[in-house]
Amino acid sequence: MKLIIIPNIIPYTAVSLAFQQQIISGDVCSSALVQVPHSQQDQLEGCRYLGQDHLNAVSLTNSSSPWTSQDNCHNSTEIFCVFSSKAFASGRGISIITTSDRAENFQQLPAFVDEDALSGVNEQPSPPFEEKELPGRGRGLIANKTLHRGDRIFAHTPILMLDSEIFGELETEEWLALEHAAVNNLPPKTKQMFSALYGSPVIDPVSDRIDTNAFVLDLHGATYYDVFPETARLNHDCRPNAAYFFDKETLTHYVHAMTDITPGTEITITYIDPHRSRENRLKKLSSLWGFQCSCSLCSLHPDLVHESDERLDQINTIRERLEDWETAPPHMALALLSLYEQERLHAPSSLAYWYAALTSCAEGLYWDTIRYARLAIELGMLDYGFKDEDFQLMRSLAKEPEKETCWLTRLK
Numbered sequence: 001m002k003l004i005i006i007p008n009i010i011p012y013t014a015v016s017l018a019f020q021q022q023i024i025s026g027d028v029c030s031s032a033l034v035q036v037p038h039s040q041q042d043q044l045e046g047c048r049y050l051g052q053d054h055l056n057a058v059s060l061t062n063s064s065s066p067w068t069s070q071d072n073c074h075n076s077t078e079i080f081c082v083f084s085s086k087a088f089a090s091g092r093g094i095s096i097i098t099t100s101d102r103a104e105n106f107q108q109l110p111a112f113v114d115e116d117a118l119s120g121v122n123e124q125p126s127p128p129f130e131e132k133e134l135p136g137r138g139r140g141l142i143a144n145k146t147l148h149r150g151d152r153i154f155a156h157t158p159i160l161m162l163d164s165e166i167f168g169e170l171e172t173e174e175w176l177a178l179e180h181a182a183v184n185n186l187p188p189k190t191k192q193m194f195s196a197l198y199g200s201p202v203i204d205p206v207s208d209r210i211d212t213n214a215f216v217l218d219l220h221g222a223t224y225y226d227v228f229p230e231t232a233r234l235n236h237d238c239r240p241n242a243a244y245f246f247d248k249e250t251l252t253h254y255v256h257a258m259t260d261i262t263p264g265t266e267i268t269i270t271y272i273d274p275h276r277s278r279e280n281r282l283k284k285l286s287s288l289w290g291f292q293c294s295c296s297l298c299s300l301h302p303d304l305v306h307e308s309d310e311r312l313d314q315i316n317t318i319r320e321r322l323e324d325w326e327t328a329p330p331h332m333a334l335a336l337l338s339l340y341e342q343e344r345l346h347a348p349s350s351l352a353y354w355y356a357a358l359t360s361c362a363e364g365l366y367w368d369t370i371r372y373a374r375l376a377i378e379l380g381m382l383d384y385g386f387k388d389e390d391f392q393l394m395r396s397l398a399k400e401p402e403k404e405t406c407w408l409t410r411l412k
């Protein structure tokens with residue numbers, strides 16, 4: 001009997017939207033760009049005419065609604081509109097492209113109704129990094145002080161959220177018009193932050209910035225592409241030193257150090273599932289983001305790459321076997337942990353601790369269960385979120401392992 005839930009493997013969610021939606025066909029805004037070649041801001045305005053003819057504004061019906069505008073609706077099987085709030089997050093603002101039903105779900109979240117929910121979020125008086133131009137990687141973030149595991153690097157709300165369904169339901173010019181309206185509805189300072197983002201040139205300046213910088217996040221059974229302009233400066237590394245999660249109640253995206261980071265080191269996250277082989281990672285990064293990964297792991301001598309790929313293969317096999325943890329020995333989970341350490345994969349190690357706690361419980365190893373349950377919580381909170389319900393089990397295991405259903409199950 002398996003009642004215990006294993007947390008999902010991390011949703012590696014930085015995204016190149018253009019690829020995901022297979023929308024690379026259009027050169028929709030190129031004429032506007034030729035006409036308005038000045039500043040980035042001008043370029044953003046230059047595409048505004050897109051789809052304007054058939055935009056039908058919808059007036060706000062509910063005076064308690066947080067939306068300062070609800071407009072630019074486009075109709076397919078569902079109606080998608082831009083819902084913007086200039087006041088959201090103390091004037092940072094937000095624009096959400098979605099249906100009115102889903103917008104209503106948003107406006108009931110603590111992020112919108114509880115004044116204290118966002119205290120300390122979007123504030124960074126002395127950031128632990130500096131933004132620098134880096135050879136071959138554009139801009140990136142370099143630590144300016146020592147960071148320890150668990151230190152917060154970012155906590156920000158999105159400025160844009162795009163319901164993924166618009167790409168399947170609407171014509172290109174329609175969703176482009178929605179994207180432009182969403183950006184134009186933001187407060188001026190926030191709009192400037194968006195304009196300052198890098199966008200790999202594919203479709204138009206707004207869309208390209210969204211494609212290059214959005215994270216894919218699930219909420220209320222829907223998938224959204226979300227832009228956090230500060231966090232968007234984090235470059236990719238196949239062995240990153242930081243990890244992120246999204247708190248659905250406060251719409252806050254947190255980034256924490258997953259290991260010690262010394263001053264002068266670049267702070268990085270992974271854009272893809274790091275369990276892939278080198279060849280597979282290189283292909284994915286090149287096709288999704290158009291860059292050739294030159295991180296230290298991808299640049300190893302071929303013999304060392306071979307060893308790393310073998311370890312990754314073994315990690316995947318052991319992980320699969322440990323899904324049936326009740327019959328697996330604790331040493332198997334410890335081997336997984338060791339392989340993760342050898343691979344410098346800090347965030348997924350929480351899963352190894354998770355299995356180490358469960359297999360120790362099944363074996364009746366009291367102190368080991370407590371030790372690994374505590375480690376699973378400590379690391380997992382930085383990777384899955386502070387409020388992940390699955391940690392309740394680990395908390396119980398860390399207190400009274402002998403009272404849990406897993407206790408001694410392997411020996412029965």
Ligand SMILES: C[S@@+](CC[C@H](N)C(=O)[O-])C[C@H]1O[C@@H](n2cnc3c(N)ncnc32)[C@H](O)[C@@H]1O
Pocket residue numbers: 136137138139140197198200212213232233234235236237289290291292293294295
């Ligand atoms: C989310 S942005 C990261 C910040 C970006 N470097 C900038 O200047 O704003 C993603 C883009 O950064 C670049 N990038 C990120 N990680 C990289 C890496 N490891 N090697 C080369 N380019 C990278 C790619 O151009 C990618 O499309």
